[in-house]
Amino acid sequence: MRNLLTYLLFILLYNTSFGQIAEVRRITKSLCSPEFQGRGYVNGGDSIAAQFIAEEYKKIGVRSLKRSYFQYFSFGVNTFPRKMEMKIDEKELIPGIHFLIDPSSKSCETILKPKLISAKIALNQERLIAEIKEIINKTSAYNSVVFNFGNLSVDSLKLLASIKYEVAEFVPVIEVVNKKFMWSVGRDQLKNPIIQVQDSIFKDNKEWKVDIESVFIEKHTSQNVIAYLPSKTKKAKTIVFTAHYDHLGRMGLSTYFPGGNDNASGTAMLLSMAKYFKENPSNCNLLFIAFAGEEAGLVGSEYFVNHPTMKLKKMDFLINLDIMGSGEEGITVVNATNFETEFARLQKINDDNQLLTQIKKRGPTKNSDHYWFTTKGVPAFFIYTQGPNKNYHDVFDTYENLSFVEYNDITTLLVKFVEGFDKH
Numbered sequence: 374m375r376n377l378l379t380y381l382l383f384i385l386l387y388n389t390s391f392g393q394i395a396e397v398r399r400i401t402k403s404l405c406s407p408e409f410q411g412r413g414y415v416n417g418g419d420s421i422a423a424q425f426i427a428e429e430y431k432k433i434g435v436r437s438l439k440r441s442y443f444q445y446f447s448f449g450v451n452t453f454p455r456k457m458e459m460k461i462d463e464k465e466l467i468p469g470i471h472f473l474i475d476p477s478s479k480s481c482e483t484i485l486k487p488k489l490i491s492a493k494i495a496l497n498q499e500r501l502i503a504e505i506k507e508i509i510n511k512t513s514a515y516n517s518v519v520f521n522f523g524n525l526s527v528d529s530l531k532l533l534a535s536i537k538y539e540v541a542e543f544v545p546v547i548e549v550v551n552k553k554f555m556w557s558v559g560r561d562q563l564k565n566p567i568i569q570v571q572d573s574i575f576k577d578n579k580e581w582k583v584d585i586e587s588v589f590i591e592k593h594t595s596q597n598v599i600a601y602l603p604s605k606t607k608k609a610k611t612i613v614f615t616a617h618y619d620h621l622g623r624m625g626l627s628t629y630f631p632g633g634n635d636n637a638s639g640t641a642m643l644l645s646m647a648k649y650f651k652e653n654p655s656n657c658n659l660l661f662i663a664f665a666g667e668e669a670g671l672v673g674s675e676y677f678v679n680h681p682t683m684k685l686k687k688m689d690f691l692i693n694l695d696i697m698g699s700g701e702e703g704i705t706v707v708n709a710t711n712f713e714t715e716f717a718r719l720q721k722i723n724d725d726n727q728l729l730t731q732i733k734k735r736g737p738t739k740n741s742d743h744y745w746f747t748t749k750g751v752p753a754f755f756i757y758t759q760g761p762n763k764n765y766h767d768v769f770d771t772y773e774n775l776s777f778v779e780y781n782d783i784t785t786l787l788v789k790f791v792e793g794f795d796k797h
């Protein structure tokens with residue numbers, strides 16, 4: 374009986390203190406839903422997400438730092454709003470599963486008859502140029518090339534990585550891949566398309582019917598979404614939580630990338646930190662920034678550090694959350710080696726409270742929005758979770774594939790870490 378009571382009390386405390394898991398699930402699910410269009414640049418996906426975040430800030434009761442929650446900025450981006458069709462032998466291929474369009478590709482409505490180019494030819498500049506010349510001069514039966522490099526060493530593949538972009542300046546390229554697809558955002562447009570196809574569906578000497586439409590937007594306007602929760606304590610330190618809310622958006626009419634782990638999960642965690650600290654006031658000032666344009670090359674955070682709405686010098690520490698949906702194998706902290714004292718404190722909180730299985734240490738890297746702050750001297754950690762969910766930048770990074778197993782532990786860790794700042 375006593376045990377049962379202790380257990381019930383534990384569950385109750387656990388759920389009321391940091392137990393906003395249902396909220397986090399609701400927010401993540403919304404951000405991943407088709408209405409949010411993969412939070413990219415087709416059908417206003419990023420702005421729909423920004424509006425949603427602003428409404429959540431309002432519901433929580435955190436105020437805007439300036440006149441509104443939004444900080445606007447513009448950049449060029451290549452998009453695929455409509456047609457995304459490809460056929461081989463009259464068999465319709467599924468975008469995102471059988472084939473993937475390079476994010477910088479140009480529109481293409483044609484029948485491709487590609488010449489197979491091996492790694493050996495691709496690495497021999499003279500022979501490669503001769504092949505391309507034949508295609509351009511129409512002295513060949515082909516109108517494009519297909520690269521099938523098979524199982525090459527990582528070094529050779531690196532050597533070959535840029536060749537497709539050089540060739541795509543002249544002719545369309547099909548690239549056969551035998552690994553998982555990984556999409557990204559294109560900031561420019563090539564003169565021709567590059568289409569990746571899975572090894573399993575590839576057949577040589579075939580005609581590929583392609584109908585792909587891309588639109589380059591020279592000036593796409595997006596927005597960071599910023600909220601502030603000041604402390605009642607005078608001379609309080611300022612801690613900043615950041616997470617990018619954008620993802621890759623749509624690849625044609627039927628395919629979008631939900632970006633569950635990357636980074637609906639981190640956005641939801643940022644909002645749940647705002648909610649927690651609104652209900653449990655901290656002795657620190659807290660700034661929350663949901664960044665746009667991360668997947669397009671850390672564009673939103675770069676804009677922010679160059680047009681800060683709060684002096685960067687005022688920021689005592691920044692915690693960037695990106696890929697927060699798992700944690701079975703612990704978390705990794707980027708910039709840990711730059712801030713040994715803070716990292717030791719994080720470790721101690723973890724050990725004392727028996728939270729995560731491990732906290733891995735990593736040096737500085739340019740792999741998320743903390744990066745620009747680091748270059749400007751703002752102390753920052755970038756935290757990401759690790760676990761069996763390896764879906765990354767593909768159509769399988771869904772809400773359903775997120776475990777959130779360590780969500781409560783990470784929240785506890787972050788709350789205690791922030792609370793420690795007024796004592797240090």
Ligand SMILES: [Zn+2]
Pocket residue numbers: 617635636667695696741
């Ligand atoms: Zn990300």
